[in-house]
Amino acid sequence: MTSTTRIKQMKFFSSFAIATVIGTGLLATKSAEAKPFIYIDNYAYGGTTGQCLKNAKQVLENHNFNPSNVNTTLQRERVVSITGYHQKEYLVAEIQCDQKMGVTVLGVSGLDNDITYEYYKKLHKAEW
Structure with a gap:
């Protein structure tokens, strides 16, 4: 060669x-x-952060989320949030209550678009 x-x-x-x-x-x-799918919306809210937090926790529990993380670092500014992880699906939901601005924000994220949107719609229809 x-x-x-x-x-x-x-x-x-x-x-x-x-x-x-x-x-x-x-x-x-x-x-x-991997593509996480995220659905977010905000709504007018006229209640207190305490009421919002209590009701948001109940809504998450009613839809099989474990509301394990409550963020109160901005509580002096009347802003709190609660995060829950779904018990059976790869989903996380967060609800933020902002009394000062008069809004509440809902976010749902997951790896399966259909399941993520299904739970987003369920939480969207709920009241807190």
Whole structure:
């Protein structure tokens, strides 16, 4: 085998290896891609943050969420939020109560679009 033939083979194998690595990387990136689906809305609210927090916790529990995280770091500004993780589905819901602005915000996030939207609609219809 001549040195020219070896160089040509090395170039071919190097090009093939690079193409294989890039192709595999592209395929792996595409198949491993996770897309969280997020639905958010806000509503007018005229109650206190305490009432909102109590009722939001009950609504989350009624829909199989474990309201485990209450954020009161902005309570002096009359803003609180509660986060719940669903007991059976890969979902998280958060309800924020902002008495100062007179609004409450609902957000639901999950990996399955249909299930995420289903629970978003359920929580959207609920009152807190």
